[in-house]
Amino acid sequence: MNNDVLVIGGGIAGIQAALDLAEMGVQVHMVEKLPSIGGKMAQLDKTFPTNDCAI
Amino acid sequence: MLDVGRHPRINLLAYSEVENVSGDAGNFRVKVRKKARFVNEDLCTGCGTCAEKCPTMTVDVFNAELGSRKAIYKYFPQGIPSIYTIDKDACRQLGQGKKCGICAKVCQAKAVDFEQNDGEIQLHVGAIVVATGYDVFDPSVIPEHGYGRIANVVTALEFERLLSASGPTAGHLDRPSDMALEKEIDDLEKEHKKLSRQLKQLEEKHGKSSAQVMDLVKSGAAAADKDLHNWAASAERFGELEARLEPMRQKIGAAQPAKKLAFIQCVGSRDFRFNKFCSSYCCMHSVKEAMIANEHDNEVSSSIFCMDLRAVGRGFEEYKLRGGKQANIKYVRGRVAEITEDDALNPVVWFESTTSRQVLHETFDMVVLATACVPTAGTPKLAELLGIELDSNGFFKTDPLAPLNATRDGIFVCGCAQGPMDIPESVAQASSAAARAAEVVAPARQVAAAGSQ
Numbered sequence: 001m002n003n004d005v006l007v008i009g010g011g012i013a014g015i016q017a018a019l020d021l022a023e024m025g026v027q028v029h030m031v032e033k034l035p036s037i038g039g040k041m042a043q044l045d046k047t048f049p050t051n052d053c054a055i
Numbered sequence: 056m057l058d059v060g061r062h063p064r065i066n067l068l069a070y071s072e073v074e075n076v077s078g079d080a081g082n083f084r085v086k087v088r089k090k091a092r093f094v095n096e097d098l099c100t101g102c103g104t105c106a107e108k109c110p111t112m113t114v115d116v117f118n119a120e121l122g123s124r125k126a127i128y129k130y131f132p133q134g135i136p137s138i139y140t141i142d143k144d145a146c147r148q149l150g151q152g153k154k155c156g157i158c159a160k161v162c163q164a165k166a167v168d169f170e171q172n173d174g175e176i177q178l179h180v181g182a183i184v185v186a187t188g189y190d191v192f193d194p195s196v197i198p199e200h201g202y203g204r205i206a207n208v209v210t211a212l213e214f215e216r217l218l219s220a221s222g223p224t225a226g227h228l229d230r231p232s233d234m235a236l237e238k239e240i241d242d243l244e245k246e247h248k249k250l251s252r253q254l255k256q257l258e259e260k261h262g263k264s265s266a267q268v269m270d271l272v273k274s275g276a277a278a279a280d281k282d283l284h285n286w287a288a289s290a291e292r293f294g295e296l297e298a299r300l301e302p303m304r305q306k307i308g309a310a311q312p313a314k315k316l317a318f319i320q321c322v323g324s325r326d327f328r329f330n331k332f333c334s335s336y337c338c339m340h341s342v343k344e345a346m347i348a349n350e351h352d353n354e355v356s357s358s359i360f361c362m363d364l365r366a367v368g369r370g371f372e373e374y375k376l377r378g379g380k381q382a383n384i385k386y387v388r389g390r391v392a393e394i395t396e397d398d399a400l401n402p403v404v405w406f407e408s409t410t411s412r413q414v415l416h417e418t419f420d421m422v423v424l425a426t427a428c429v430p431t432a433g434t435p436k437l438a439e440l441l442g443i444e445l446d447s448n449g450f451f452k453t454d455p456l457a458p459l460n461a462t463r464d465g466i467f468v469c470g471c472a473q474g475p476m477d478i479p480e481s482v483a484q485a486s487s488a489a490a491r492a493a494e495v496v497a498p499a500r501q502v503a504a505a506g507s508q
Contacts, residue, residue: 001081001499005492006180008073008437012478013470014186015059016485017492021184022064024493026500029178030059031087032069033433036134038056039188040471043117043131043212045219045226047478048343049374051350 004029011039060135068176069136072433076440080465080495081181089174093141093149094127098166101129101137105158105167113145115223119213121231122223126150127158127167132221141167181496182465184488185451187437189471192323192330192427199393200322200424206232207313207402207421208394211340214423218347226351228313230421232400236310240303243296250293257286265290313420314354317404318345319391320361323427324475330427332448336477337425338365342378344423349382356383358417360391360406368477394422428475441466450474459488467491 003026007018010032018028030037041047044054059065068087075086109125117124117131126145129137147155148169159167191212195203202208207230209217220226224234254265265286271277272287318341324334338361345357364386366375378384392414393405402422407414430449438445443461446452451468454460459467469488470481 001496001502002083002179002181003496003499003503004178004180005182005184005496006083006085006178007184007186009186009188009470009472010059010067010069011186011188011470011481013188013472013481013485013488014184015056016482017184017186017469017489018059018065019062020486020489021493022062024489025064026493026496027064027066028062029066029068029087029180031071031073032067033072034130035070035092035128035140036130036136037059037067037069038131038134040212041478042056042133043119044215045222046343046347048339049368049370051343051346 003027006031009039010034010037012041014039056133056135060137067136070140071176073437073440074175076183076442080463081499083178083180083183083465085178085180085183087176087178089176091143091171091173092138093143093146093167093169093171094139095166095168095171096136096138098164099138100164100166101139102163103129103139104161104163105139108157108161110155110157111145111147113142117216118223119210119216121213121216121234139166181499182467182492183441184485184492185437185441185443185461185466185468185472186470186485186488187431187434187472189428189475190431192429194322194424194426196329197322200319200391201394201396201402202424205394205396205400205402205422206230206235207396207400208424209421210424210426211318211337211344212426214344214421218344218351228348228352228355228421230310230313230400233307233310236303236307240300240307243300243303247293247296247300250289250296254286254290254293265293311420312352314352314356315418315420316345316348316355316357317402317417317419317422318357318359318425319394319404319422320359320364320425321390321427322424323429325362330429330448332475333365334425334428334475335365335367336428336475339368339371339374339477341423341425342366342375342384345384346378346382349384353383356385358385358387358419360387360389360404362390363388368479428471431472434472443468446474448474459484459491465495 007030071089074088078084105127106125109127111126112123114120115122115124144150147153216222269287277283323329348355366372389406389409391406395403405416444452467488469484
């Protein structure tokens with residue numbers, strides 16, 4: 001048995017999953033295809049329905 | 056994003072891909088290929104001097120290919136990890152085999168490494184969370200919408216980059232046709248400047264004016280003199296450029312940012328030719344984009360063309376109504392049949408208004424296509440590697456009563472990897488998937504904790 005978790009994808013879902021796991025004390029490995037994490041959400045200017053900044 | 060880069064328990068492998076997976080729940084062995092950045096991650100400080108001095112420009116994928124960036128680049132300014140990468144295909148040295156190496160010369164940290172190879176990493180994990188997201192549907196396969204043919208028809212994500220203060224237009228709604236014209240003028244002006252310099256040099260050297268040389272060549276007096284012929288050809292091209300540039304400059308001087316926008320809903324979704332499913336977030340996405348555009352410039356008005364506007368979610372219906380009242384948004388019920396282009400490069404939208412039962416057409420400055428959310432190109436391959444199934448739409452299959460579970464133990468799917476959803480839902484699912492993955496590895500963690508006591 002191994003107690004690490006692999007997260008594939010560094011968009012908003014991957015980021016949230018990785019942070020939650022890491023905060024629980026789990027060692028996480030995150031693999032992202034692109035040079036930076038952030039995913040599609042980083043490309044958005046604002047988000048609905050609050051018009052908050054996406055980054 | 057920043058927290059992920061800093062967290063002591065997160066090993067961030069960016070610019071990497073999963074190559075092979077073996078084993079079972081509690082005991083997966085994963086091979087990851089770390090792609091060569093040609094920049095040493097441990098040495099790069101992210102200062103950006105390399106990109107400043109890099110002589111090669113290429114299209115900026117992050118800005119939906121609307122802007123340009125250097126061949127050595129950071130995916131976006133706030134990107135994590137904050138290190139640079141060389142785009143191998145665009146780089147003069149790596150891709151074109153020319154002599155360059157300017158980035159290596161200016162890098163004080165000595166981080167540039169043209170010899171770097173792909174690396175291989177073996178991971179041993181108990182559970183896997185799949186959060187691979189989605190791709191934007193390519194609307195160029197719908198001929199009637201004219202995407203790719205009509206410059207001022209853009210996708211919702213492209214429009215998002217135009218709206219962004221850190222985007223290619225610094226947040227101004229410049230029309231793509233005007234941006235293209237500006238680029239053409241820039242290119243022609245460069246050529247114009249070069250020719251002007253050449254002709255001036257020739258005139259000074261030979262003591263003849265270019266007009267005289269052109270007359271000589273025309274009259275046949277310069278029969279075999281190749282240099283004179285070349286001179287005359289350059290002079291002719293110079294005249295051509297002058298004549299072409301003037302009206303273009305006038306046109307760009309009169310160009311106005313977009314003020315009248317149309318949003319077309321269900322582009323590639325709820326369409327039996329492409330995807331039957333509803334992409335769910337696009338209705339609200341269009342309302343948001345129309346509102347932000349109006350916030351930026353209160354003369355902006357928008358028409359949203361939809362079969363029905365699906366504002367399902369907390370605060371969404373109120374948001375839609377607020378857009379209509381405060382942001383000059385008109386909701387038009389009807390499916391768009393065709394988009395054409397007029398002489399001023401304005402898109403003309405032809406549609407049936409199902410409320411008035413008439414076929415109408417209206418001219419806009421720009422049209423935004425609310426493109427569908429589709430599975431990523433790499434989804435089938437990843438499913439094969441992980442040994443999990445896809446659903447009928449091509450997303451990762453999950454169980455309705457255990458909505459985070461993939462079809463194999465120890466693997467969980469969250470966010471748009473399992474189907475279209477908005478950000479709050481993705482985040483909620485991600486937290487759930489994290490909890491499920493933690494359950495799988497809990498026994499091993501307890502054993503490890505007991506061992507260390």
